[in-house]
Amino acid sequence: xxxxxxxxxxxxxxxxxxxxxxxxxxxxxxxxxxxxxxxxxxxxxxxxxxxxxxxxxxxxxxxxxxxxxxxxxxxxxxxxxxxxxxxxxxxxxxxxxxxxxxxxxxxxxxxxxxxxxxxxxxxxxxxxxxxxxxxxxxxxxxxxxxxxxxxxxxxxxxxxxxxxxxxxxxxxxxxxxxxxxxxxxxxxxxxxxxxxxxxxxxxxxxxxxxxxxxxxxxxxxxxxxxxxxxxxxxxxxxxxxxxxxxxxxxxxxxxxxxxxxxxxxxxxxxxxxxxxxxxxxxxxxxxxxxxxxxxxxxxxxxxxxxxxxxxxxxxxxxxxxxxxxxxxxxxxxxxxxxxxxxxxxxxxxxxxxxxxxxxxxxxxxxxxxxxxxxxxxxxxxxxxxxxxxxxxxxxxxxxxxxxxxxxxxxxxxxxxxxxxxxxxxxxxxxxxxxxxxxxxxxxxxxxxxxxxxxxxxxxxxxxxxxxxxxxxxxxxxxxxxxxxxxxxxxxxxxxxxxxxxxxxxxxxxxxxxxxxxxxxxxxxxxxxxxxxxxxxxxxxxxxx
Amino acid sequence: xxxxxxxxxxxxxxxxxxxxxxxxxxxxxxxxxxxxxxxxxxxxxxxxxxxxxxxxxxxxxxxxxxxxxxxxxxxxxxxxxxxxxxxxxxxxxxxxxxxxxxxxxxxxxxxxxxxxxxxxxxxxxxxxxxxxxxxxxxxxxxxxxxxxxxxxxxxxxxxxxxxxxxxxxxxxxxxxxxxxxxxxxxxxxxxxxxxxxxxxxxxxxxxxxxxxxxxxxxxxxxxxxxxxxxxxxxxxxxxxxxxxxxxxxxxxxxxxxxxxxxxxxxxxxxxxxxxxxxxxxxxxxxxxxxxxxxxxxxxxxxxxxxxxxxxxxxxxxxxxxxxxxxxxxxxxx
Numbered sequence: 001x002x003x004x005x006x007x008x009x010x011x012x013x014x015x016x017x018x019x020x021x022x023x024x025x026x027x028x029x030x031x032x033x034x035x036x037x038x039x040x041x042x043x044x045x046x047x048x049x050x051x052x053x054x055x056x057x058x059x060x061x062x063x064x065x066x067x068x069x070x071x072x073x074x075x076x077x078x079x080x081x082x083x084x085x086x087x088x089x090x091x092x093x094x095x096x097x098x099x100x101x102x103x104x105x106x107x108x109x110x111x112x113x114x115x116x117x118x119x120x121x122x123x124x125x126x127x128x129x130x131x132x133x134x135x136x137x138x139x140x141x142x143x144x145x146x147x148x149x150x151x152x153x154x155x156x157x158x159x160x161x162x163x164x165x166x167x168x169x170x171x172x173x174x175x176x177x178x179x180x181x182x183x184x185x186x187x188x189x190x191x192x193x194x195x196x197x198x199x200x201x202x203x204x205x206x207x208x209x210x211x212x213x214x215x216x217x218x219x220x221x222x223x224x225x226x227x228x229x230x231x232x233x234x235x236x237x238x239x240x241x242x243x244x245x246x247x248x249x250x251x252x253x254x255x256x257x258x259x260x261x262x263x264x265x266x267x268x269x270x271x272x273x274x275x276x277x278x279x280x281x282x283x284x285x286x287x288x289x290x291x292x293x294x295x296x297x298x299x300x301x302x303x304x305x306x307x308x309x310x311x312x313x314x315x316x317x318x319x320x321x322x323x324x325x326x327x328x329x330x331x332x333x334x335x336x337x338x339x340x341x342x343x344x345x346x347x348x349x350x351x352x353x354x355x356x357x358x359x360x361x362x363x364x365x366x367x368x369x370x371x372x373x374x375x376x377x378x379x380x381x382x383x384x385x386x387x388x389x390x391x392x393x394x395x396x397x398x399x400x401x402x403x404x405x406x407x408x409x410x411x412x413x414x415x416x417x418x419x420x421x422x423x424x425x426x427x428x429x430x431x432x433x434x435x436x437x438x439x440x441x442x443x444x445x446x447x448x449x450x451x452x453x454x455x456x457x458x459x460x461x462x463x464x465x466x467x468x469x470x471x472x473x474x475x476x477x478x479x480x481x482x483x484x485x486x487x488x489x490x491x492x493x494x495x496x497x498x499x500x501x502x503x504x505x506x507x508x509x510x511x512x513x514x515x516x517x518x519x520x521x522x523x524x525x526x527x528x529x530x531x532x533x534x535x536x537x538x539x540x541x542x543x544x
Numbered sequence: 545x546x547x548x549x550x551x552x553x554x555x556x557x558x559x560x561x562x563x564x565x566x567x568x569x570x571x572x573x574x575x576x577x578x579x580x581x582x583x584x585x586x587x588x589x590x591x592x593x594x595x596x597x598x599x600x601x602x603x604x605x606x607x608x609x610x611x612x613x614x615x616x617x618x619x620x621x622x623x624x625x626x627x628x629x630x631x632x633x634x635x636x637x638x639x640x641x642x643x644x645x646x647x648x649x650x651x652x653x654x655x656x657x658x659x660x661x662x663x664x665x666x667x668x669x670x671x672x673x674x675x676x677x678x679x680x681x682x683x684x685x686x687x688x689x690x691x692x693x694x695x696x697x698x699x700x701x702x703x704x705x706x707x708x709x710x711x712x713x714x715x716x717x718x719x720x721x722x723x724x725x726x727x728x729x730x731x732x733x734x735x736x737x738x739x740x741x742x743x744x745x746x747x748x749x750x751x752x753x754x755x756x757x758x759x760x761x762x763x764x765x766x767x768x769x770x771x772x773x774x775x776x777x778x779x780x781x782x783x784x785x786x787x788x789x790x791x792x793x794x795x796x797x798x799x800x801x802x803x804x805x806x807x808x809x810x811x812x813x814x815x816x817x818x819x820x821x822x823x824x825x826x827x828x829x830x831x832x833x834x835x836x837x838x839x840x841x842x843x844x845x846x847x848x849x850x851x852x853x854x855x856x857x858x859x860x861x862x863x864x865x866x867x868x869x870x871x872x873x874x875x876x877x
Contacts, residue, residue, distance in 0.1 A: 057777065090781055092774050100775040102796045102871055111793075112782040140872040153778075160782050 002072065003030040004087070004163055004196055005054075010066035010077065012046070012053045012220075024050045024220045027066075031164065036190060036197040038211030038228060040204065040243070046220035047200045051166050055088060056081030084164075089157035093169040095149035098156075099141035105152050106137030113159035121159075127192075128155045129185060147178035154185065158193075165189075165197045171206060183210050204243055208232050216240050263293035264439055264471050265317065265358075269326035270336070272312055272495075286312045288495035289326065294439075299465065299472040301486035301503075303479060303518070309495040310475045311363075314443045317473065318360040330354050330439070356386040359432035363444040365424035369416040375427055376412035379434060386435050401430045405460065425457055433464070442474045446481060458484055479519065483507060491515045547876040551864070555857045562853040563615065566846040567608060575840055581624045620850070621843035625836070630847045633832060638851070639722025640710060641828035644820065645813035647744060648751035652809065655752070656759025657799075661790055663760065664767030664798075675760060682757035687816055691750045691823040698746065706743050708825035715739045747824045751816055755809035762805055766798040773797070800871045807863035811856045 012024035024046040031037050039047045053064045054077060068080035070087065092098035100108055109124060110116050118137060125133035128151040141149055150170060157165055167186065171179035187210060189195055201207050207214055208228060215225040216239065224237045235241045272287040286309045294300045304310045316324045319335060328336040333354055362368040369378055376398070383394045402409055405426045416424055425445060432440055442461075446454040462485060465472060476482050482489055483503055490500040491512065499512040510516040570577075578595035579586065586594070595601050599610065614621065620630040663675040699707040706712065710724055717731035725744070728736035770776060771794055779789050814829075821830030829848060836844035868874040 055781065057781075085781060085783070088781075090778060092778070094774070097774045098778050100779070100793055100797065101873055102800070103793070108779075111779070111784050111788070142873050156778065156782070 003032050003069075004071060005031040005084070006069040007050075007054065008067045008069075010050055010053065010068075011064070012049050012058060013063040014059075015061055015063065022220055023062075024053065027215075027217070027220070027222055029215050029222070029225065031196050031198060033163070033196055034190060034194045035213065036186075036199055036211045038207035038214035039198060039200045039217065040202065040207055040214055041217035042202055042243075045217040047217050048168055049220075050217075051168065051198055051200060053077055054081070054084050055090065055166065056085060087162060088164040088166055089160045089162035091150070091153055091157055091165060091167040091170045093172050095146055095153045095170075096141065098153045099149060101141055104138050104140055109137070109152075109156055109159055112156050124155045124159055125152070127158065127189075128152070129181075130155065145178075146174050147181060150174065150178075150182055151185065154182075154189070158189070163194075163196060165195055166200070167197055168200045169202070170199075172201070172203070179206065186210060204232060216243070262296060264296040264331055265292075265294040265473065266329045267292045267313075267317070267326070270313070270316060270328060271325045272309075272316055272321055272323050274323065286495055287316065287324075290492075290496050292490060292497055292500070294471060294473055296438075296471055297469060298487040299474055299485050301474045301476060301482040301489045302492055303476060303482050303489060304492035305477065305518070308492045310477075310492055311443050313492065314360065314441045314473070314475050317441055318358065319355070330358055352386070356435045357437050358439045358441070359435060359437040360441045360443070361425075361428050361432055361445045365421065365428045366416055368428050369424060371416055373415070374412065375414055375416070375419070379412070379427070379431055382431055383434055397434055398430070401434055404464075405430050405433075422457060426460070429457075429460075429464075433468070437470070439471045439473070442472060442476075444476055445474075446476075446478075454481075461485065491518065551861050555861060558857055559850070559853055563612070563846075563850060564608075566849045567611060570842040570846055571604065573840075573842075575842075577624070577842060580840055580842075615850075620847040623836070623844050624841045625839050625844075630844055633844075634829065634847065634851060636722070637827060637829050637832050640724075640826060641814065641817045641821065641830060643723045643725065644744075644747055644751060644817050644826065644828065645810060647748045648813045649755060649810040651748060651752040652755035652759050653806065656756045657763050657795070658791075659756075660760045660763025661767055661795060661798075663764040664771060665786075665790055667768060672764075676764075679757040679760040679764075682753040683761075684757075685753060687750055687754070687819050688823060690753060691746070691820060694746050694750065695823070705746055708823075710740070710743055710826060711736075712739050712743075747820050747826060750823075751813055751820050754816070755806075755813065758809060759802070759806055762802040763795075763798060766801045767794060770794045770797045796870060800867060800874075803867055803870070804863055807859050807866075808856075811852075811859045814852055814855050 007030070008028045010024055010027040011022070014021040014023055027046070027050050029037065039051070041047045049058065052058055053062070054068060056078070058064060064077045066077055067074060068077050068084065069075075070080050070083040073080070073083060075083075099105070105125075106118070106121055109121050113121065113124065115121070118134070121137055122133035125136050130136050130148060130151045136144075136152070141152065144152065154165075154170075165186070170186075171182050174182060183206065186197060186199075190197055197210075199207065199211055211228045213226065214228045214231050216223050216231065216237070218239050224231055224235065224240045231240065232244060235244050268291045270287050270290045270292075271285065273283040273285050275283055290309075290313065292300075292313075302310050302313065312321060315321045316336075317328060324336050326336060327334065331354075335354060369375075373381075379398045379401075380391075380394050383389055383397065387394075389397065398412070399409065402411070407423060407426050407430070411419060411423060411427070416427070419427065429445075445461075446457050458481065461472070464470060472485075474482070474485055486503045488500060488502050489506050491498045491506075491514065493514050499506065499510065499515045501511075506515065507519065510519055576591075578598065578600050579591045581598065582591045582594040599607065602610075611621075618631055620634065622628065623630050623633065626633070659675055659678075663672045663679075666672045695707055698705050711728075715728075715736055717728055717733070717736050720727055720730060724740045725737070728740045767790075776789060776794055779793050780786070784793070817826075817828060818830035818833060820826065821828045822834050825831070829851065833844065833848040835841070836848070864876065868876050
């Protein structure tokens with residue numbers, strides 16, 4: 001069997017004024033007819049660039065070398081680009097952007113297929129499982145959900161009668177159910193058309209499901225390649241092992257960090273007294289000599305009834321409670337120092353250094369955002385204070401972040417009241433994340449949101465933590481939420497920690513009677529909620 | 545409430561606001577309308593007579609309401625200078641201005657849009673540089689200066705084009721529509737049409753300069769954005785001809801954001817006509833208003849302001865409707 005595409009020693013070098021960047025080095029692979037090749041790597045590993053270089057889509061300033069053999073005809077990447085383009089079609093990550101918004105799907109399909117025959121065009125749409133293909137021909141892209149748009153994009157690709165489909169993260173922008181459908185569609189098309197697919201993804205679960213062989217890229221180099229099952233079940237290279245370990249559902253990363261990690265945040269003997277005004281003068285002891293340590297990389301969830309001191313603890317950690325006494329240490333830096341006279345706060349410069357690394361997300365996003373300033377302004381401001389980024393750099397970070405949090409860039413010009421609750425909470429989250437924090441304190445971040453949005457936000461938080469290596473202190477009164485997210489749970493009662501144990505252990509066998517009572521009272525209430533959060537059913541996530 | 549009705553009502557409110565402001569300004573300026581109307585050599589008794597006749601001694605609120613009532617009936621008042629109803633003057637003169645403005649807008653779009661596309665598709669290459677220079681120059685050159693220079697060289701020195709006016713004195717035809725291009729064509733004489741065209745070339749060129757440069761730059765900018773979109777890359781990958789990609793697939797996307805400004809350039813042309821008409825001795829609203837300003841002919845000034853306002857408002861409304869037509873994502877509500 002001769003491969004339809006053979007690539008040898010592909011190199012792509014960019015030459016910006018800041019110095020050469022070797023985006024792709026010595027990449028070689030081959031692709032058989034009807035084969036699905038998974039191209040895996042983290043962002044920046046060169047997986048997209050290498051495929052784009054083969055299609056001649058890299059900027060003209062990029063230097064592309066190597067040799068490419070298409071159907072036996074061998075040449076440099078530049079010489080072969082036309083041949084590859086003739087044979088291949090591209091499926092994009094964001095289907096909304098890959099369809100021209102001001103023309104009907106039928107018109108675009110007709111141009112790509114070179115025909116105006118409605119029967120032929122609707123047959124194409126039928127093939128990709130778009131319901132009511134006749135009607136879809138006259139519809140505009142925005143009338144469809146992301147999954148349906150991706151089907152239309154695949155139809156557009158098929159219209160070119162390709163032998164090779166380059167799929168660049170085609171399911172990343174879709175929710176899980178739709179993702180599965182699109183993967184099934186691609187597998188079926190492969191069988192029906194003997195199509196080869198180069199499937200680019202950072203998601204190993206997706207790769208495992210769809211690809212026959214896989215190449216793993218790191219910093220532009222192939223570190224491992226082979227049959228998908230072999231590579232994923234028995235990775236040889238440390239990098240691949242790391243990727244596999246980070247895969248959800250595989251060997252749990254929780255158990256890895258659990259013992260080894262040093263505490264990032266340590267509280268000991270933390271006490272907060274609030275003065276009571278009015279007739280009964282005196283003090284309220286809200287936190288009473290509380291000890292707690294949060295390990296780097298974990299999610300510690302703090303549960304408790306209202307009035308138990310949860311929020312005060314969060315505020316004390318964030319430095320918002322000047323009355324705090326005892327000792328709070330963040331990464332070895334004393335925020336509240338027992339040696340310093342009571343009631344005195346730490347020098348503000350230390351605070352400022354730590355502030356950037358330690359961010360807070362509040363319960364009500366609309367109260368945490370200034371109602372009078374645009375979202376854009378509010379995302380610039382903390383960066384202006386805490387970072388050395390210039391305006392364009394800040395804007396770039398903001399664009400990346402809103403993209404990452406699946407916010408629309410049109411939000412930037414709005415004011416908080418023009419956002420939905422879920423959007424506003426994402427903006428607050430973006431504001432915190434823009435400072436590249438290591439530690440985020442969440443004070444009931446989802447209790448002001450409705451259930452479906454809550455699930456989406458929780459999933460997002462879990463994903464961010466995994467990708468950015470964050471540590472969370474998460475405060476909630478909702479045990480279902482706690483269970484969904486937490487590595488360990490601390491139960492707080494009357495200003496002290498009543499119990500602190502790994503999540504499943506605590507749920508299986510609560511030691512403290514107070515915890516047991518809390519669990520019992522929550523059990524009935526949360527039965528439905530556990531499902532909705534744990535099963536990740538986010539109807540709102542599908543539409544954009 | 546239907547979108548159109550709602551928009552018409554708000555448009556009416558805008559017009560009403562402008563009427564009120566112009567009315568107020570005309571009364572604040574320290575001059576006596578009665579003595580202006582009566583003329584410089586009128587005796588005080590005659591001035592008082594005029595004041596009573598024109599109802600100028602009535603309280604200001606009464607004057608305002610009766611003014612509104614007259615406007616509602618299409619009565620724009622009487623010119624102090626000519627003593628003719630202003631409405632009749634405007635009906636006579638407006639087509640001349642409209643002909644200039646429409647042609648200037650047409651020319652600026654026919655030139656600016658394709659040149660903008662070309663500049664964007666050759667971004668940062670010599671042709672783009674040349675076009676940007678052209679755009680910059682045509683936006684920056686003052687209208688009156690360009691007009692005088694063109695008159696000096698093309699009309700006076702070289703004698704290729706007529707200096708001013710809408711027709712040569714010996715060319716006569718029926719002014720049925722007031723649009724001389726149409727009227728001359730209706731007269732059936734090629735010579736007449738050619739004479740009208742020759743008279744149009746210089747004023748239209750001068751008026752089209754600014755909108756052409758603006759259009760070029762706007763289209764270039766929004767085309768550059770659109771050409772970076774994945775759907776354009778996808779279209780090119782699918783082997784669709786570059787011409788189709790640029791002028792059909794990309795341009796329609798690029799037009800939408802530029803459209804608002806493009807439409808406003810038409811309204812701008814109406815006001816820039818004032819200067820051009822004076823220089824080219826063009827018997828339109830602009831010349832009429834300029835004369836009125838010199839003579840403090842307030843009813844004419846307010847009426848002209850009103851006409852320009854109505855044109856602006858209507859063009860804006862029309863633009864929104866066209867925008868919705870171009871971009872299916874726009875919902876009028």
